[in-house]
Amino acid sequence: MNIQYTYHPDHLKNSEPSVYTAESLKKEEMLINLGPQHPSTHGVLRLEVITDGEMVKDVVPHPGYLHRCFEKHAESVPFNQVIPYVDRLDYVAAMNSEHAYAMGIERMLGISEKIPKRVEYIRVLVAELNRLASHFVAIGTYGMDIGAYTPFLWMMRDREHILRLLEWASGARMLYNYVWIGGLFYDLPVGFEERCVSFSKYLKPKLRDLEKLLISNKIFIDRTANVGTLPLDLAINYGVTGPMLRGSGLKFDLRRVDGYSVYPELDFEIPIGEGRVGEVGDCWDRNWVRFRECEESLKIIDQCLIQLTSDHKRTREFDPREMVPKKIRPKAQDFYIRAENPKGELGFFFRTDGRSDQALRCKARSCCFTNLSVLPEISRGYMLADLIAIVGSLDFVMGEVDR
Known part of the structure; x- marks a missing residue:
C-alpha cells in the first residue's frame, strides 16, 4: 500500500486545539496520508487520516488533483458543444450525464414535449445500460477493495458486453457524445434491440450468481455490516443522494420524484436499505441497494425494448436539427435541471441572457462531491481497514468531484 507515515505535532492545531494538541500527537496519534495515487481511493484523492493505533480518530478528504474546469469550458463554447465535456464528468456513466444536460437545454428552449417517444425510450435504454455498467464497476471494485478478486473479474466481463453495445450505437467506448440536444446522434443500429434482449436474458442468472458469491458471502458481510x-x-x-441516501432508508429517486422522460410510464421499484444483516445505512446496505438497482434497471431495459419493437418502431431517420436551431439561444433566465445518475443527483444550473449561444454561468451539482463530504462523519471510531471499506462504499468518481 502506498501509505506515508509522518509525525506532525502542529497538525490541525489552529482549527481544533482542544482535540489535536502537540502533546497528544507526539504521544499517541499519527498522521497518515492515503493517496493521492492509491488503488483504494478510487482516483486521485488524498485522505489525511489521524489514527490512534489502528483506530481512525479523524479523516480529511483532499480533492483537487484533476482540475477539469468543466464550468469554465461550458461557459466558453456553445451549448451543443458542451456534451463532450459532460461525458468527462462521471466518465463511468457518461450517457446518464448527457441525458441530464440535454434535458436541461430542451426545457429552456421549450421543446421537451416535442421530442419523439422513440427518442425518449432510446435515451432511457442507453442510460439504464450505462447505470448497469456503473454499478458493475462499483460492486466489482468494492469487492476487490476488501479482498474479493473474482467478483471484479465477473463484473468487468459483463460490463464489457454493455460497453460493446454502447460503442455499437455511438461509435465510442466510454465517452459517447450520443444524446444530443433535441434528439440523438443517430438512431439505434439495425439489430441493436435483438442483441439487447439476448444480453438481458444472459445477465439475469449472472446476477443471482453474484449474490451468492459476494453479496451474501459471510466474509463480505463481516467486513461491511x-x-x-x-x-x-x-x-x-449533508445533501447525500442516490444509492447512499436510499441505503439509509429513504425511498427518494428522481426518476420517480421528478418523473422525467418516459420513466413515469415504466414499472420499477426503488430499493432501500433495510438493515438485513446489520444497521440500516451501513456499507452492506449501500452495496445491496446498488445490486438491487441492477435488477430494476434490467426491468426498465426490457420494457424499453418492448416499446421500441412494438409501438415505437423505427420509422425514419430523426434529425435533431428539425427542432433545434443552429444557434441555441434560450431566453434570459436562471434554470436548474436534475436527474438521477447512478451515483446520485446530477444537476446543472444555467444563467442565460437571451442573446448569446453560450451560458453566462454554468454550474454542475456533483453528487460525488456531496457524497464524499460525509466521509469524515461516518469514519470516526472505526479501524483503519474499515476506512477502506467505507471509502469504497461511497462509489465516487474524481472526475466529477474535481470538475
Whole structure:
C-alpha cells in the first residue's frame, strides 16, 4: 500500500486545539496520508487520516488533483458543444450525464414535449445500460477493495458486453457524445434491440450468481455490516443522494420524484436499505441497494425494448436539427435541471441572457462531491481497514468531484 507515515505535532492545531494538541500527537496519534495515487481511493484523492493505533480518530478528504474546469469550458463554447465535456464528468456513466444536460437545454428552449417517444425510450435504454455498467464497476471494485478478486473479474466481463453495445450505437467506448440536444446522434443500429434482449436474458442468472458469491458471502458481510453507518438525518443534512441516501432508508429517486422522460410510464421499484444483516445505512446496505438497482434497471431495459419493437418502431431517420436551431439561444433566465445518475443527483444550473449561444454561468451539482463530504462523519471510531471499506462504499468518481 502506498501509505506515508509522518509525525506532525502542529497538525490541525489552529482549527481544533482542544482535540489535536502537540502533546497528544507526539504521544499517541499519527498522521497518515492515503493517496493521492492509491488503488483504494478510487482516483486521485488524498485522505489525511489521524489514527490512534489502528483506530481512525479523524479523516480529511483532499480533492483537487484533476482540475477539469468543466464550468469554465461550458461557459466558453456553445451549448451543443458542451456534451463532450459532460461525458468527462462521471466518465463511468457518461450517457446518464448527457441525458441530464440535454434535458436541461430542451426545457429552456421549450421543446421537451416535442421530442419523439422513440427518442425518449432510446435515451432511457442507453442510460439504464450505462447505470448497469456503473454499478458493475462499483460492486466489482468494492469487492476487490476488501479482498474479493473474482467478483471484479465477473463484473468487468459483463460490463464489457454493455460497453460493446454502447460503442455499437455511438461509435465510442466510454465517452459517447450520443444524446444530443433535441434528439440523438443517430438512431439505434439495425439489430441493436435483438442483441439487447439476448444480453438481458444472459445477465439475469449472472446476477443471482453474484449474490451468492459476494453479496451474501459471510466474509463480505463481516467486513461491511455495521461499518460506516450513515443515519438518515445525517445523510439529508449533508445533501447525500442516490444509492447512499436510499441505503439509509429513504425511498427518494428522481426518476420517480421528478418523473422525467418516459420513466413515469415504466414499472420499477426503488430499493432501500433495510438493515438485513446489520444497521440500516451501513456499507452492506449501500452495496445491496446498488445490486438491487441492477435488477430494476434490467426491468426498465426490457420494457424499453418492448416499446421500441412494438409501438415505437423505427420509422425514419430523426434529425435533431428539425427542432433545434443552429444557434441555441434560450431566453434570459436562471434554470436548474436534475436527474438521477447512478451515483446520485446530477444537476446543472444555467444563467442565460437571451442573446448569446453560450451560458453566462454554468454550474454542475456533483453528487460525488456531496457524497464524499460525509466521509469524515461516518469514519470516526472505526479501524483503519474499515476506512477502506467505507471509502469504497461511497462509489465516487474524481472526475466529477474535481470538475
